[in-house]
Amino acid sequence: MAKVNTSLNDERTIELVQRKGLLAGRYKWQILRLALARSLKMTTPPGEHYDFGTSDGKEYSLEQVCGEGKPDDENFTDLYRLLISNYHQQDLFADEEMFIRLLQRHIRRGLDEFRTSWRESHDFHEYLYQSLFSNLNTAKQQDRNAAPLPLLEMLEEIGVRGHIKETIDGSRLTRFMLHLPDANDLSKLKRNLDTLAFSLGLQEQGIFTHETNQPKVIGLDVPRPASSWHSQGFHEQSRWIEQGKSTTFLLPVYPGVDVLGKPYSFDLAKAPHLLVAGTTGSGKSVLLHALIASLVQSCTPAQLQIYLIDPKRVEFTAYKQLAHLAPEGLVTDAPAALKLLKELAGEMERREQVLADAGVRDLEEGLTKQVIQLPFIVVFVEELSALLMESQDTETYLVRLAQKARATGIHLVLATQRPDADTFSGLLRSNVPSRIALTVRTAAESRIILDETGAEKLTGRGDMLIRLVGGNVLRLHGVNINADDIAQLVKMTRK
Template structure:
């Protein structure tokens, strides 16, 4: 019965879209409907208008895009977003919030074919697309990630899902974390896990020093590569003599860039841009988040070195342009609704981010703290350990609603 109601609602909305477009002199036909966890995308193919002399001219996609407010009113929607046109499709996408949103679980994405196809151990589960398809990415190929969004947008949950993805796929021998949390509330739950190079850094005056240590580590790795005749970390580890310890990846998580830029803007910008430009080959990757994507925080130099970016809901179109170089993020719904811009995509992709509960974070951190006293299990190998950790994380996980923060 619910499916019949949902189908009837979709048909009604498609009809409303066509009637509204026709009423404003921009006729179009709904040719495809793609339903995701939070929004439904109606694919509208622009129709033809008869002009003077009987000549037929197709409606411009820009004309349809300008009717966003009228369509929002006609549909009675909280917000709509128009993608004109949808890359790779012959239509305009009109994205309308669903009556009921569904949660995207980390496990659903990590067990998908899309995640399993990632050859690197730095795969991260991002969410589901507008058609419900799981979306995952390889941090090693990004090679750094910039995340922006206001309070309650899902930014913090996204950072946690990235950390959880990496913890579930890597032993402490394979991956190390450096975490920076000036607010002292977002990342301190990870203190005590064996992957940390040092306890979560919370003192502002120490942060720039920590980043300088990372640059020295990068330089030292390049010296070791040169001596070994290796091009990058994978090449170096591949030719290590038997029994020697692998060089681990290092992922640097910075929870609030704005605090650093207020304290020491020039030094912070210089260190971050140098790392972003050079650190990839050494296996060092940056994940930087901010609530305030203004030009004095996300400078042009920083942005130029972070081609992969995620925008959650922001305050206005100016903030959206800072993070994505285009408007659109101001129309997002919050609670995990995001625009994901990768270096190999012509336009940002709308996703519903995965939700990781506090209970799941607690389970995975407890699991890894226990491994510090259980070397036998830690030696079991990545694949078995990953599955075991995933099972442990999912135990008694809360069924709350999807991601704020």
């Protein structure tokens, strides 16, 4: 008889939800059904990659999943068949095999969603309530976002006439491709985006415009309620890394997906230093984990050494056993951080001599010509402002490293909640040219980071604007890496 198969990761999620979410004593089939409900709330169909469980996963019968063969009041098979038929606009009463396959895809996608968007430290019931029901009382707003007609009415209110050529669902936003017969309406539209957002009940989350190459067509990116977001997690990130192995990037990082859900990557070695800024809860720590996870999965410990500076002492402790962590590479107080930065400045000078002796310009050339064998070094700083408050010298060494360390293969990733002049002085600013802004408090903070406004209107939780050295600003939605993923990552590197 046909079964629903899971993977080991799915099983871990089920156990975690049992133990920490529902606080023990619940049955696995209950969690499978909750996962099904979660997936059916999402607007795009689950992918085919959920078709294959793994040999270390489990098999569940239709009796367990749907109550097949039980008395009528406990048997939901036909109800689930109806719901899934409706979702996929396909008659699954006539195709049993397809029903089981889609049932499995939804259940496994729902489990993935739990894994990537719920944190053990958060109340699972509240999370579930929010993700299953929160848009019931904002249903009107969601309909408005989904249906072009009311959007057009709102546009007319601000004096803009147009029609929607196409609607594309991204992972958190819907992009409306708006055709404007009168090109003069474009400036009116851009001036009135806040009014439009207000009319659509979007509160502080903004509507962004997106230039297109079609004549008189502009993209309008409108945020959807969080319950309809599609999250990306460690699992997806690992797949992108595997698929991207042929790139020439020296230090590939995969922070997330673009507005339309396409994975985005860049070479940290070319950045060559990165500032990450955002208010508390905007997703800075999760983003740093995503960057670390990318590097660790792409490079061996012989190719890359990582230093982690965390004056808050909380974020990086899980990496203690990471194979890529440099000896004494985890630093949790400001004096030790200063000592480390001094040592790294010394290492930079030593490397400069090694490069000069080998007759090469930089580490990349030395590695290509196989005349040097040194690992890249990436230094992550979790809260830059806490560090800078301790000593004036900290900034001096950071600036020195930012100015000169690139050629020697030493790169900095600096995170801060406070992107103001005290934290991000002119000298640091000009030497840390690549920036990521998560949600910030004010337009002025957005300007300090990106030289333009916008980050004050993001949707939070890993929504970000990125500007790499010399490039344009691009919007990304971050990969969600949780504590379990980090534990798995660390274990993988120790093998």
